[in-house]
Amino acid sequence: MAEQHDDFHRFAGTAGYIASAPLVDAVNCAVALERPLLIKGEPGTGKTLLARHVSEGLGLPMLSWHIKSTSKAADGLYVYDTVQRLNDSRFGGGDVSDIRRYIKLGPLGQSFSTPTRQLLLIDEVDKADLEFPNDLLRELDEMRFNVIETGDEIVAKERPVVIITSNNEKELPDAFLRRCIFHYIEFPDAPLMRRIVDVHHPNLDATLLDQVLIKFYWLREQSELRKKPSTSELIDWISALLRAGVSQDQLESHIPFIGALLKKEQDAEALQRFDSKSGRYPTTWKELGPRYNQ
């Protein structure tokens, strides 16, 4: 029992990644129960980054499987390279009778067949077809599959830690969800954001950071924006501000490098309209309303 308890407290965030307590609990729960961990959240909240840092924190090698709209579940297990075999049979490029030579394991297959425990990242699972997750149910449950062409069965020697991210572009099937541990990464509040920025830009002047965050959260509050700026865009924006040496006085009256934060034409136009109506940007947390004055 004590041993299991220790096991549960294995991941605790790393120096380069600030994880909230519930996220740490969810990660450790998934690791201990050997269930896939499904991570959702706004784009740019560090879902993919989490996998990298869990792999670092737990000391497991990481395999990534980046899902595209054309990805098929079977590709993750293995691919039978028939075209190569046809080509070899025609032009005599090798031993065609051994089908195993033409079976290439995909990321999921590799994570099963390696002798040590792996961390498998299935990135942006919602990009694929609606049926995609359903096709992986048995493989993720039992961590085994058959290679039809050879009759071999590949069984995971060490069940890999599976982290699945979703951008919420499609609903995921219920049967798939039931097998996962789920965590939704909330958008960080201002104190957490300070710590996150500190990881990426240490030694940032505190008053400058204040102005930056006030502008950033103010932008996110504007309801007419079609795409709210995200954490990763904030980090980029701060880089741009630092390179250009923008001072906090300049920040008080306008928002430079707006292109780093707003990526939609309509949003940039909306801000210009605000500018041309000589709208005043907030300069203190007080102006942002009670949610930010805690």
Place this chain on the structure above:
Amino acid sequence: MFLDLFYGLRDEGVPVALQEWMTLLEAMNRGMHGSSLLRFYHLARACLVKSETFYDAYDRVFARVFKGVEGAFDDVTDDVMKWLQDPKNFPNLSPEELAALEKLSSDELMRRFLETLAEQDERHDGGGKWVGTGGKSPYGHGGQHPTGIRVGGPGKSRTAMKVAEDRKFKDYRTDVALDVRQMRVALKRLRQLTRTGLATELDLDETIDETCKNAGEIELVFRAPKKNDVRLVLLMDVGGTMDPYYDPMSQLLTALHDERGLRELKPYYFHNCIYDHVYSKARLTRADAVPTGDLLRSLDERWKLLIVGDAAMHPSELLEAHGGINPHNTSPTPGIAWLQRLAGHFDRAVWINPDEQGLWDHTYTTRLVQRLFPMFHLSIDGLSAAVQALVGARV
């Protein structure tokens, strides 16, 4: 008590199955909640709830099951809330002082809280008994009592067991919230894949079959790629009672334009009701007018019709000849006849109404329109249902 959580969630419409419940029990068997209610809250959420849209329901059920406080706080008078909104800082307590504070059970605490509240009649900060900010009284906020009740204001040390009460996931509920991203998710299902057009994709299975038949001579077989075959005609009510809905309407239009999968999208506009002209621009000038009859002739029944409007108008606008609200531009055919024609022309047509669903039956014209078109609310759930009605299996 734990089963109350399970059935409470199911009653709230959160899809929790036995499998997930067993997962939670297994996790608790291993002591993963660490005997802390806060960590149990997180653990149970990770195991049982699989979508952020249900986080709010989870918070409500959790608060109800584990505290029984919902409702008890209704007695907190506005005055008390006002005192609490302006916290006074109070110096940190020493560990000895903290230990000396009595640790109360939650029922006992709640009882005393309500008693204290009944006695108290003025603002109070920094003390040890009354409801106020700072200090070591168990009630109020900003204080340091180990098991205290937080009333309003932010929790400083998070010892109060009330994260669930914050309900900060309210915004993620799908029956109310709307933004472009969520709309795009709802519209994702607006597709019917068919193989049309040029054969440009290598059909590997067919190629292997043909090559084998061909005694090993490679024979490449191509096929047309899968494409979305959905064509959508969108009719939008603009102006007047629709003005308050400008934001969600323009977001819907953005989301539809973003939906690259659509084979074709034709948006048109009208005001209050559809007569013999619709308009290609929202300003509805004569230059932008398109005869509705021409529109119907150019579109076959496979097009999907999506009408967005509140369907609330004067009955004469819908039912009478020359009923249009614009006197320069009336038509001898009443609006209802045009709506019937539209509903009959297209194989699948839906009406999206931005008004609260509860209001529909109070408006005579809305009731009439509902007989012609299946009507859905302009929310994520409503949009999903509308998309289902447009492309899903017939029920």
